[in-house]
Amino acid sequence: MLVELWPIERVKPVSASEAAFLRSVTSRKIKITVPGPFTLSCLAQDEHYKDPERLAMAYAAAVNAELRELEPIVDWLQLDEPYLQAHPDRARAFGVAVIDRALAGLTKPTCIHLCFGYAFSHTLAGTTKSGGYHFLGELDASRATQVSIETAQPKLDLAVLDELPRKTIVLGVLDLGDPYVESVDTVADRIRNGLKYVSPDRLVPAPDCGMKYMPRATAFGKLKAMCEAAARVRQEIG
Numbered sequence: 001m002l003v004e005l006w007p008i009e010r011v012k013p014v015s016a017s018e019a020a021f022l023r024s025v026t027s028r029k030i031k032i033t034v035p036g037p038f039t040l041s042c043l044a045q046d047e048h049y050k051d052p053e054r055l056a057m058a059y060a061a062a063v064n065a066e067l068r069e070l071e072p073i074v075d076w077l078q079l080d081e082p083y084l085q086a087h088p089d090r091a092r093a094f095g096v097a098v099i100d101r102a103l104a105g106l107t108k109p110t111c112i113h114l115c116f117g118y119a120f121s122h123t124l125a126g127t128t129k130s131g132g133y134h135f136l137g138e139l140d141a142s143r144a145t146q147v148s149i150e151t152a153q154p155k156l157d158l159a160v161l162d163e164l165p166r167k168t169i170v171l172g173v174l175d176l177g178d179p180y181v182e183s184v185d186t187v188a189d190r191i192r193n194g195l196k197y198v199s200p201d202r203l204v205p206a207p208d209c210g211m212k213y214m215p216r217a218t219a220f221g222k223l224k225a226m227c228e229a230a231a232r233v234r235q236e237i238g
Contacts, residue, residue, distance in 0.1 A: 016070055030076070031075065031111075032070050033079075033080055034066060034077075035063075036063070037059035037063045037098050039080065039083040039084075059098075064106075068105065071108055075109070077103075079111070079113065079144075084112075084135045092138060103144060104143070109145045109146060111146035112148065113170070114136065132157065137163030137164065139167070140163060146167060147164055148169075148206065151171055152173050152176075152208050158193055169194065170204045172206055173226060174222045176207060181222050182222060186225075188233050190229075195233070200234075205226055205229070207222065207223070
């Protein structure tokens with residue numbers, strides 16, 4: 001069971017030169033996140049293709065070129081795709097095909113991150129989320145090796161993990177809408193709940209989403225609690 005530590009700031013895609021600089025200063029494994037093509041297409045004004053699927057596929061080709069440039073430098077590659085949740089009908093029509101085009105030819109581990117939209121609230125409290133994903137199980141057929149989902153803040157029913165039997169689950173166990181640092185006990189319980197549905201070799205504890213709206217001390221405290229919780233659960237399972 002690995003642990004994923006997301007960076008505090010996750011705003012813009014990382015260029016190959018920036019990734020190369022990061023590689024030059026660390027021997028640790030590196031994960032790079034880029035905006036997903038489905039989400040990019042949903043945010044664009046299409047005056048050329050005049051067809052949502054063709055637009056998304058064009059973005060997918062461009063994203064694939066970017067990922068191929070980054071792949072020799074990094075260890076993991078991730079697509080952030082919040083709009084799969086926002087537009088589930090369109091996602092069911094061509095979302096997996098778009099993701100597969102973006103990930104075509106890559107050999108290193110790849111991840112799709114879904115979120116409920118922390119960015120809609122610029123405060124640390126008061127956000128509300130739906131109780132479940134409208135587009136999730138379909139991703140089991142995608143090329144991605146991992147699926148990253150929020151579970152802590154929305155108190156997700158983890159039975160939905162049964163819909164992803166072939167994927168490694170990057171399980172959100174830190175509530176980023178909570179301004180207080182969770183206890184190690186709380187985070188450990190969230191990890192244990194995930195292990196009811198996913199074997200340890202397929203579970204990666206992680207924050208729900210990026211932590212850019214959070215004070216650095218709070219973010220560090222939450223990450224520290226997550227690492228200690230993961231170590232505790234890892235010791236329990238042997």
